[in-house]
Amino acid sequence: MRVCNIVITGFICSYSLSFSANTVANSDSEQQGYAIASAVELRDEGFTDSRAMLTMELQSKTGAKTSRKLDISVLENVVEGDKSLIKFTFPADINGTALLTHPDKSKSDEQWLYLPEVRRVKRIGSRNKAGAFVGSEFSFEDMTNKELDDYSYNYLYSLPCNEIQTQANEFADKQCDVIERFPVDKHSGYSKQQLWIENTDQKIIQIEYFDRKKSLLKVFTASGFKLYQDKYWRPSLVEMKNVQTGKVTRLSYQSIVFASGLSEQDFHRSSLGD
Amino acid sequence: MSTDTLWRRMLTSKFASGLLLICLLLTGGCIVGLKDMGLSSDYKIFFDDNDTDLQTLEQMDATYTATDNVFIMIKPKQGQIYNVETLSLVYQLTDRLWQIPFSSRVDSLTNYPFSWAEGDNIEIEELLYEEDQLDLARINFIKRAAEGETDLIDSLVTSDGLYTAINVTTLLPGENHKAEILAIMQAIEADIQEFELRYPEHSFYVTGLVTMNGAFFKAAKADFTTLIPLMIVFVLVAAGVILGSAQAALSILVVLVLSLLGALGLAGWLGINLSAPSVSAPIIMFTVIVASSIHIISYVKRQLILGYSQFEAVLSSYQHNAKPIIVSHITTIIGFLAMNASDSPPFRDLGNIVAFGVMFSLILSFTLLPRLLLWIRISTKQTIVTNIFERMNGLASIVICYRNLILFTFLPVSVVFASLSFLNETDDDLIKYFNKSVPFRAQAEEIDQHFSGLYNIGYSLSSNQENGIFSPTYLGFVDKFDTWLLTQQEVVTTDSPLHRIKQLNQLMHGDQSLFYQIPKTAKIAAQHFLLYEMSLPFGKDVGNQVSFDKSSFKLTARLKNMTSVEMLAFEVRVTKWLQQNSVQGITFEYSSPSLIFSHVGQSNIFSLLQGAFVAFLVISLALTAVFRSFYIGILTLIPNLIPVGAAFGFWYCIQGHISMGLAGVSAMAIGIIVDDTVHFLYQYIQGLKRGLTPEQSVITTFEHTMSAIIISSILLVVGFMLLSSSSFEKNALMGLLTSGTIVLALLFDLIVLPAIVLKFMRRLPQYAGQPHLTLDQAK
Numbered sequence A: 001m002r003v004c005n006i007v008i009t010g011f012i013c014s015y016s017l018s019f020s021a022n023t024v025a026n027s028d029s030e031q032q033g034y035a036i037a038s039a040v041e042l043r044d045e046g047f048t049d050s051r052a053m054l055t056m057e058l059q060s061k062t063g064a065k066t067s068r069k070l071d072i073s074v075l076e077n078v079v080e081g082d083k084s085l086i087k088f089t090f091p092a093d094i095n096g097t098a099l100l101t102h103p104d105k106s107k108s109d110e111q112w113l114y115l116p117e118v119r120r121v122k123r124i125g126s127r128n129k130a131g132a133f134v135g136s137e138f139s140f141e142d143m144t145n146k147e148l149d150d151y152s153y154n155y156l157y158s159l160p161c162n163e164i165q166t167q168a169n170e171f172a173d174k175q176c177d178v179i180e181r182f183p184v185d186k187h188s189g190y191s192k193q194q195l196w197i198e199n200t201d202q203k204i205i206q207i208e209y210f211d212r213k214k215s216l217l218k219v220f221t222a223s224g225f226k227l228y229q230d231k232y233w234r235p236s237l238v239e240m241k242n243v244q245t246g247k248v249t250r251l252s253y254q255s256i257v258f259a260s261g262l263s264e265q266d267f268h269r270s271s272l273g274d
Numbered sequence B: 001m002s003t004d005t006l007w008r009r010m011l012t013s014k015f016a017s018g019l020l021l022i023c024l025l026l027t028g029g030c031i032v033g034l035k036d037m038g039l040s041s042d043y044k045i046f047f048d049d050n051d052t053d054l055q056t057l058e059q060m061d062a063t064y065t066a067t068d069n070v071f072i073m074i075k076p077k078q079g080q081i082y083n084v085e086t087l088s089l090v091y092q093l094t095d096r097l098w099q100i101p102f103s104s105r106v107d108s109l110t111n112y113p114f115s116w117a118e119g120d121n122i123e124i125e126e127l128l129y130e131e132d133q134l135d136l137a138r139i140n141f142i143k144r145a146a147e148g149e150t151d152l153i154d155s156l157v158t159s160d161g162l163y164t165a166i167n168v169t170t171l172l173p174g175e176n177h178k179a180e181i182l183a184i185m186q187a188i189e190a191d192i193q194e195f196e197l198r199y200p201e202h203s204f205y206v207t208g209l210v211t212m213n214g215a216f217f218k219a220a221k222a223d224f225t226t227l228i229p230l231m232i233v234f235v236l237v238a239a240g241v242i243l244g245s246a247q248a249a250l251s252i253l254v255v256l257v258l259s260l261l262g263a264l265g266l267a268g269w270l271g272i273n274l275s276a277p278s279v280s281a282p283i284i285m286f287t288v289i290v291a292s293s294i295h296i297i298s299y300v301k302r303q304l305i306l307g308y309s310q311f312e313a314v315l316s317s318y319q320h321n322a323k324p325i326i327v328s329h330i331t332t333i334i335g336f337l338a339m340n341a342s343d344s345p346p347f348r349d350l351g352n353i354v355a356f357g358v359m360f361s362l363i364l365s366f367t368l369l370p371r372l373l374l375w376i377r378i379s380t381k382q383t384i385v386t387n388i389f390e391r392m393n394g395l396a397s398i399v400i401c402y403r404n405l406i407l408f409t410f411l412p413v414s415v416v417f418a419s420l421s422f423l424n425e426t427d428d429d430l431i432k433y434f435n436k437s438v439p440f441r442a443q444a445e446e447i448d449q450h451f452s453g454l455y456n457i458g459y460s461l462s463s464n465q466e467n468g469i470f471s472p473t474y475l476g477f478v479d480k481f482d483t484w485l486l487t488q489q490e491v492v493t494t495d496s497p498l499h500r501i502k503q504l505n506q507l508m509h510g511d512q513s514l515f516y517q518i519p520k521t522a523k524i525a526a527q528h529f530l531l532y533e534m535s536l537p538f539g540k541d542v543g544n545q546v547s548f549d550k551s552s553f554k555l556t557a558r559l560k561n562m563t564s565v566e567m568l569a570f571e572v573r574v575t576k577w578l579q580q581n582s583v584q585g586i587t588f589e590y591s592s593p594s595l596i597f598s599h600v601g602q603s604n605i606f607s608l609l610q611g612a613f614v615a616f617l618v619i620s621l622a623l624t625a626v627f628r629s630f631y632i633g634i635l636t637l638i639p640n641l642i643p644v645g646a647a648f649g650f651w652y653c654i655q656g657h658i659s660m661g662l663a664g665v666s667a668m669a670i671g672i673i674v675d676d677t678v679h680f681l682y683q684y685i686q687g688l689k690r691g692l693t694p695e696q697s698v699i700t701t702f703e704h705t706m707s708a709i710i711i712s713s714i715l716l717v718v719g720f721m722l723l724s725s726s727s728f729e730k731n732a733l734m735g736l737l738t739s740g741t742i743v744l745a746l747l748f749d750l751i752v753l754p755a756i757v758l759k760f761m762r763r764l765p766q767y768a769g770q771p772h773l774t775l776d777q778a779k
Helices: A028-042 B003-012 B014-036 B052-063 B084-097 B136-147 B177-198 B209-243 B246-269 B278-305 B310-341 B345-375 B384-390 B392-401 B403-423 B439-448 B472-487 B498-508 B522-534 B564-580 B593-626 B630-654 B660-689 B694-723 B729-760 B770-778
Strands: A002-004 A013-015 A049-059 A065-075 A083-090 A098-102 A110-115 A120-124 A151-160 A175-183 A190-198 A203-211 A216-223 A226-228 A232-234 A237-242 A248-258 B069-076 B103-107 B113-118 B121-126 B164-170 B202-207 B456-462 B491-495 B552-559 B587-591
Touching: A028 A151, A028 A175, A110 B522, A120 B121, A120 B522, A226 A248, A232 A248, B003 B014, B003 B310, B003 B345, B014 B246, B014 B345, B052 B456, B052 B552, B052 B587, B052 B593, B069 B084, B069 B177, B069 B209, B069 B439, B084 B103, B084 B136, B084 B164, B084 B177, B113 B498, B121 B498, B177 B202, B177 B209, B202 B209, B202 B439, B209 B246, B209 B278, B209 B439, B209 B694, B246 B278, B246 B345, B278 B310, B278 B345, B278 B660, B278 B694, B278 B729, B310 B345, B310 B593, B310 B660, B345 B660, B392 B403, B392 B694, B392 B729, B403 B630, B403 B729, B456 B472, B456 B564, B456 B593, B472 B491, B472 B498, B472 B522, B472 B552, B472 B564, B498 B522, B552 B564, B564 B587, B564 B593, B587 B593, B593 B630, B593 B660, B630 B660, B630 B729, B660 B694, B660 B729, B694 B729
Parallel strands: none
Antiparallel strands: A002 A013, A049 A065, A049 A248, A065 A083, A083 A098, A098 A110, A110 A120, A151 A175, A175 A190, A190 A203, A203 A216, A216 A237, A226 A232, A237 A248, B069 B164, B069 B202, B103 B164, B113 B121, B456 B552, B456 B587, B491 B552
């Protein structure tokens, strides 16, 4: 099975082909939650590769803003999990810096960071999955590969999508399923996530993240969905708001290209400097 | 209309009943305001909203993650912290503390993101990622790592390895500050209790800003729930014994409680919240009010014993005491209003609430109290106390006999003591706001011996451009500043990303210590830092030290426990260095809770002393007006000013430090002690007017008034002594110093004042009493 994480929605996806014992849901609502999560990842199968250019805007509590620009490439890999490459293009100080992630099911993912100024590739520890991604409100955990089995699920209820205030226009006549998922890994920064999934196209349009003490920490919203390759829905704007600190991070996508012919070679650590 | 008919009407007419009703309604209306009254739980109430210091602090809290915290120190009873038991305790407690309400970050030895080079790779990982990693090898690894880690030593572990600490940063939504603080404190206490049981071989100590806020609230609440009932019992018993009548005591209590509730209610309407300093207002108010009611009632009792009817007794008491009581109430109100000169709201609140109470007491003493006194039965039995004061004449003749000796010895000695008062040092210490019995103070003092707890200053150094912190010029400046700070004797350690940036440079160069330096270019620094940021675990972002647009650093100087004077001296020295070594484009601002407390403490001492001075002038002018004589106005300075000065002189001998609460003593003490002078002078002048010789007049004044003066002074002294049991050290010292002042003032009124009037006021001043004469003539 494969599940795509919605934040860079499907740009970083991963696979898990086996159903392990602990994923066998034992109540109706758990089974239903699991089924909805499976449906989401099924929508994304077969995209082979994608490249996106986006701007990451950080906003402080007082409303001051600063931004970064990055390119994200993803290579679909059904067996091992999707490989991803994030390249920073702005600000100038970190232009050319690149983060390569190879998922590894058996142990922690492998990550390398290329620093152009010193022309060095450094492997970095990947036990920081709950940590913040370059000072943004997104954590690695929010952005990188997820497997279906990383969570247990629970179906809550369904409701018209326009009852979520922020999504009123775009999903006016659509129905949303609301499910909860609970991370299995105790090093996760979260105790729970609550997802709103539009149920005709399986678009994840809102997620609430609850911290380890079960208080609401962050709210993720996605909007401006566009259809690519007649199959893959991608938002053009996502926002992560930290309700405890008042900080917000917005990602706006300038372009998304599917199946542009990326190869394993593009995702090898030796090509990082290219 | 003569005063006689006026008072007859006050006691009987319908108009007076109407007036009483209006006063009671007014009081009742104010009491409703109690619904808005609360106890405050935020140290920020010590500052005005527009206080520039507080604004700087809040701005820094907005730029960097706020510094509200709970700091827990852990000590194994035996040996070092580097053992399986202690480290697994720290690991588990760290884990647990993430569950504390509103916690946003937990820093401990075990979750410290340690970085090291391994071959060509850089590892950045928590020192103890999983508890089951904990074996001998890991313990040694942690020990070695901690001992060599600048950012850990003195922040989370001591260099001798005997103590470790966990810091919990909290982020309060601020919707219900009190409930949030209490929720945190409750959770912390529960966790500590549990861990104390599970790890009996370890001691735990807690401090931090959140803890301090909780302690302020608890101190205020403890005072409110213990001191006030104590005070009520005291008033009932004291008044009962002195007056020999439970009913008389009860009628005083009615006036008291109504004044208290009215004052607190009015404060509630005005949006004043009680806090640790102002919670002593009810006690002070009680003391002041009871002292003045005694004047009225003891006179009534005296007349009853002499055989007058109750109506005549009450009537003559009011005729006799009305003027001095009004004057003394007003001077007391002026004294307490003078506390409005304070820069710190709780001290203004304290002054205002007491002033409100005295105002209510004034109104009720002339409307409700006379009705009550007519209504109740007052026994005519002599009490032991009244018997004692029958013997006042003896004292009077001694004073008359030795007046010159008194004047020429007592006065100079007092003046010498008063001059000692200038030797007191102005001083304020955050932790010493609390009594030694308050656990917060004991624990905070213990922690301060090993770590730098509450005392620090955060310096925000801005490059004024996005990502400007990576430029070698900027980093060079920060490095120079940091190095200089570390040579200052007050500084325990500094805290900034500088060490991290240098260390990353070293790690990127194969861990050669030669490269422990600022990277050569901004790009290298930026890319190293990106690598570091990418590797940080949950909740460990650099937002507490780096502004979000990477334009500025926060460099925190952690300081030794010090007084406000030392703190301000350090502040000035640092600012001077920053100005002398300034680099173009780099600006700085700085603040910290302990620093702004030092500021408000210091400025408050002076503003309160100024307020006292103004009160003094106003009271002297008022007395000049009352006695219609500038000469008397000047003369009253002696018995009023000198005791206050002498009390501060004594204070120098026993303690020597004036903090911001104590400075308020001068203002309120003047308002109180002037009352006795007023009573004495008023009766003395009345005697002269009746044609008595000065000596005869002094003797009658002793007979009629001195007993009430002594009783009310004793009541005041005991009342203020009760305050010294407050868990809020400032209130306790305030109570102690005020009662000392009152004792000295009483001595002056008993001995020196009679001598003064016999020497300098043998005749009626030119205009004194004249209007009365014309009134009498008209009659």
